Amino acid sequence: MTTEVVQRTALLRISGLTIDTEPGGTSVRLVDGVDLTVAAGERVALVGESGSGKSVTARALMRLDGSLAIGGSIRLGDTEILAQTERRLAAIRGSRIGMVFQDPMGALDPLQTIGAQVSEPLRQRGVRKKDALRRAAEVLSELGVARAHERLGAYPHEFSGGMRQRVVLAMALIGEPEILIADEPTTALDVRVQQQVLNLLDEVTRERGLGLLLITHDLGVVAGLADRVAVMYSGRIVEDRPVRALFADPLHPYTAGLLAAVPRLDVQLARMTTIPGAPPSPALRPAGCPFHPRCPVAMDRCASETPSMTATADGGRRACHLDRGSRN
Numbered sequence: 347m348t349t350e351v352v353q354r355t356a357l358l359r360i361s362g363l364t365i366d367t368e369p370g371g372t373s374v375r376l377v378d379g380v381d382l383t384v385a386a387g388e389r390v391a392l393v394g395e396s397g398s399g400k401s402v403t404a405r406a407l408m409r410l411d412g413s414l415a416i417g418g419s420i421r422l423g424d425t426e427i428l429a430q431t432e433r434r435l436a437a438i439r440g441s442r443i444g445m446v447f448q449d450p451m452g453a454l455d456p457l458q459t460i461g462a463q464v465s466e467p468l469r470q471r472g473v474r475k476k477d478a479l480r481r482a483a484e485v486l487s488e489l490g491v492a493r494a495h496e497r498l499g500a501y502p503h504e505f506s507g508g509m510r511q512r513v514v515l516a517m518a519l520i521g522e523p524e525i526l527i528a529d530e531p532t533t534a535l536d537v538r539v540q541q542q543v544l545n546l547l548d549e550v551t552r553e554r555g556l557g558l559l560l561i562t563h564d565l566g567v568v569a570g571l572a573d574r575v576a577v578m579y580s581g582r583i584v585e586d587r588p589v590r591a592l593f594a595d596p597l598h599p600y601t602a603g604l605l606a607a608v609p610r611l612d613v614q615l616a617r618m619t620t621i622p623g624a625p626p627s628p629a630l631r632p633a634g635c636p637f638h639p640r641c642p643v644a645m646d647r648c649a650s651e652t653p654s655m656t657a658t659a660d661g662g663r664r665a666c667h668l669d670r671g672s673r674n
């Protein structure tokens with residue numbers, strides 16, 4: 347347990363992040379004051395139901411949505427992402443941050459060969475074509491693509507779903523990033539292939555000491571892969587704790603609800619529960635704690651006072667008025 351509370355230098359530090367739809371009509375706050383860090387070599391999972399703001403947060407890290415207004419601070423090492431010109435940002439995207447998204451087909455150009463696409467980040471840095479292709483074949487074979495050198499001339503449609511996700515991972519890794527952001531990297535894959543890709547993520551991040559921000563709505567996948575889990579609800583982080591502590595004793599009723607819905611071998615299907623109701627649309631976020639209308643243990647003050655983030659004894663934090671697990 348002690349290793350889990352050791353403070354490591356933050357590689358990625360998100361502070362007070364706000365994301366608003368661009369004013370023009372009525373501006374809507376999609377992400378409302380998110381703080382989140384990923385240390386070098388640390389694997390952090392960001393979980394929450396559909397619509398909680400996970401993907402807009404991930405995309406903001408690379409400033410991929412030009413139409414959204416981003417506030418607060420996103421620091422990668424000493425670099426403030428929100429202060430970079432588009433040109434400098436493009437360089438950071440290819441090298442310091444690697445990204446893998448849900449749909450590998452959408453991330454690949456159907457008209458370009460696998461070799462051209464995987465080697466592209468190196469070509470942009472001026473590496474000669476022959477050397478870039480050689481490196482592409484090396485990375486692909488490290489990721490389990492058999493006879494990678496011979497397959498550099500293949501096109502995406504000639505690869506299976508799982509193999510395509512390996513190609514996308516190779517594109518993300520070839521520039522030797524400091525951090526990998528993976529947004530639902532296995533959701534589009536069948537169950538058997540999902541596990542292979544998760545194992546691969548586990549291996550590459552461990553071997554390379556790579557920071558990982560793994561985004562998923564499925565708490566089941568994070569247990570074996572993450573060091574820490576941040577739970578997002580309605581554009582805010584409600585709990586952020588070491589993975590074992592969070593699974594053993596969730597301190598936010600929302601986390602407890604998510605955990606109760608995770609299929610477990612030792613629990614009969616009939617006993618599995620889901621959280622009643624649905625998350626609010628960002629335009630209709632309730633006052634106070636945004637979870638209070640669905641919360642089984644809500645008190646009067648939850649409807650009016652927004653709970654602030656407090657430190658927990660295990661080195662985590664949570665935002666809930668329930669007086670449990672706090673440091674003091």
Ligand SMILES: Nc1ncnc2c1ncn2[C@@H]1O[C@H](COP(=O)(O)OP(=O)(O)OP(=O)(O)O)[C@@H](O)[C@H]1O
Nearest residue numbers: 367376395396397398399400401402403411563628
């Ligand atoms: N470009 C955009 N303009 C306006 N609203 C957006 C935009 N992108 C996302 N949203 C809204 O922001 C909210 C958060 O969306 P987001 O895609 O981040 O959710 P998510 O947590 O990734 O969900 P999922 O698990 O379904 O992927 C949603 O209500 C969504 O409709």
Ligand SMILES: [Mg+2]
Nearest residue numbers: 400401402529
């Ligand atoms: Mg998403």
